[in-house]
Amino acid sequence: MRPQWWKAAILSAIALLISTAMAIPSFSQDRSDTLLVVTEGGPYSMDIHGVGANFQVYGVTWNVYDRLLTYGKKTMPDGSVSYDYTKLEPELAQRWWLSSDGTSVTFVLRKDARFHDGTPVTAHDVKWSFDRAVTVGGFPTFQMNAGSLEKPEQFVVLSDHSFRINFLRKDKLTLPNLAVPVPVIFNSTLAKRHATPTDLWAMAWLRNNTAGGGAYKVESWRPGQETVYVRNDDWKSGPLPKIRRVVVREVPSAGSRRALIERGDADIVLDLPARDFVELARQGNLTVIGTPVENAMMYVGLNAKHPPFSDVRVRQAVAYALPRKRIVEAATFGRSAPLVTPVASNTFGYDPKMSPYTMQNLSKAKALMAQSGFPNGFDTTLSFNAGFAATNEPMAILLQEALRLIGINATINKVPGAVWRGALLRKDLPVILNVFSGWLNYPEYFYLWVLHSQNSAFNTSSYQSPEMDKLIDVARFETDQKRYAEQVREFINVALRDVPILPLFQPSMDVAMQKSISGYTYWFHRQIDFRSLVKN
């Protein structure tokens, strides 16, 4: 009894398996000037001023829009290229000058610049864009404020191609803050066409569409799948990019992403676990570049407002007990810059010699515990973001072990990713592992967010000290370089004495690419700048 139909069924199943074998990757065509980037997630929106703009939106904005200014570049000791926060260069503005009394800055725009739809770029567009950024609220407004850009009245159109910003106060971050992804120049004519009486700033339309004049145009965006960019051949604000087309595909599984880059199907891969980057670098057939993220710090936060960590001796004891070297090794496999002082290694004021806590010193830690209000130790919890468990979990276990040696029993508390920020905002977690990074590479900018008693969401330790506040506020607007250096040293010393945060390391922005790719530049926003990339 051997009926025909099941034979046919088995044959067709076999045929399916064989066709698997024949499915040879067939996209050698059309690849020399096209780049395939694979990432874990994609942009939530096309508009950096909108609600929910995530990291990937910075990347879209960076490549699709122009800003008045941009930063220069520098070569790092390891040969890789980084942006240079000390050098401002022209992008849409051809030149600019401060007024003689130092109360305003005037920009002259390129006359030949056009938006993607051919409309000339004018100072009216610049004003509309800046007005939008300071008006819509939320993240863009706060970012503008960080450079004392607060009111539409500050932005003055002088002529079609000249534009002035009146300063509210002397702030050394005003100009650098014009080169970050937020103050981008929108095509206001196009945007206004899609504005409605209830949506004056065209938030709804710009969420799904772009109105830029940058080096790349968005050819298609399928949220959750891919973003395709095509070069804007009429771009005038810089040298014409070499790559004609860029496809950014979202591949959520890290294993699949790694397979794609190793097989040579992807050109650039982002967001792999540290261990994968270590292995890829060791294998040597890909270019792996890791740059310590500027002005960023992974730290242990101790809640300075609630006992027992409100006792400074307890915090100092923890600082002495911290097995920093082991923690950093376990979490990052060597792909990070260990930090002993609360300043990133490539930020002004970095001096590891300032720290008394470079080595674990248990006898000192125990002595401090004995002097503190808690000589017999206590029970506490140690919380971290479970969304980054691969890095956080080994760190938490080592920290827990070390705390036990000085009488502190910490229970590990894994907080789900979606809940983490809310938990931080309540500011009632006694011990946390957390990371913060500031776009602008100035130590006082970091301190303003993390340790100033204006109490931003990122002052996770609820640390409040009038002494610290005064030093930060003065340093922000200090123009005398020598005095500024002293102020920075002073606030670092206060942070080392009060230890509300214990620095661990500076995370690394890692990227792996095929050997045929060159021209990669590290940027503070940690997104890929397609404009400088070359593919051979």
Added chain:
Amino acid sequence: MVGRRLATALPGVVGVIVVTFLLNRALPGDPAAYFAGPAATPQAIEEIRTKLGLNRSLPEQFVLYIRDLARGDLGHSLTTGQPVVADLRARLPASLELATCGLLLALALALPLGVLAATRPGSGVDHVTRLLATTGNSLPVFFTGLVLVYVLYYLLGWAPPPLGRLEVFRTPPETVTGAYLIDSLLARDPGLFLSAAKQLILPTMTLGLAALAPITRMTRGAMLGVLASDFVRTARANGLAPRTVLYVYALRNAMLPVVTTLGLVLSFLLGVSVVVEKIYAWPGIGAYALEAVIASDYAPVQGFVLTMALVYVMLNLLIDLLYGVIDPRVQIES
């Protein structure tokens, strides 16, 4: 019968709407804090909370939700920036196409294997079938998925890269059904069809393997029961050809429990496709819902659960109707 079946499904759908709404609100995540972005201040978060309507009372939020739902508005996803209805419309076909292919592959393998095993109980074929079914059943899909990628793509380079529904430089066909296999044929683009088919191979194998076990077992069990029954014995005794006995009499009668299993299996496949979609970068609704849960993005999660509830209701209805086709007695009894 269709009308009555639909009516009995209604309370279930209403229940689903209420429960998802409440469960979503009971989740500890704070979407306002999440979406305030990396430089959030408490004011920024408050502003967003107001914008999202999260500062209103729970009943108020529910009434608003129902009102929007009645207008066919499932809200906006914050993670994709699109209306949830548009997202689901774009993604449901991807999931259904994948699940259907997985089911078809499983059927193509499981039915013959089950019949074969049942006609020769205790033989070598039976043992091999049992081994295959147990393997498929006990290996988690994320494992088979990754192994298939590792072996067939990474090591051997036979399968195409796990990059979603199409090769990188292909643009999707004009949407008619949303299933690329069908749409590419409608667009008369064989190259595109082939591209879509290739991308389907690995995820289909992963799902097919997972669905193999229940169908094989059910087929074998049902066939064994039927083959031992009186009417088969009578048919054989009357000298009917063995093939006629097997297909016309036995298999048709054994199909009833198998079809019941199919409904369950397809639901199961839609469920596990969350994992498979992640591995193969498949833009389906499973991956979408997962992403939304992680971001505490309420609207898509509610939309997803509602859609799945509707799909299940439709599926069960379809199976009930199939019963009637296979066994006319079912219709009379109801």
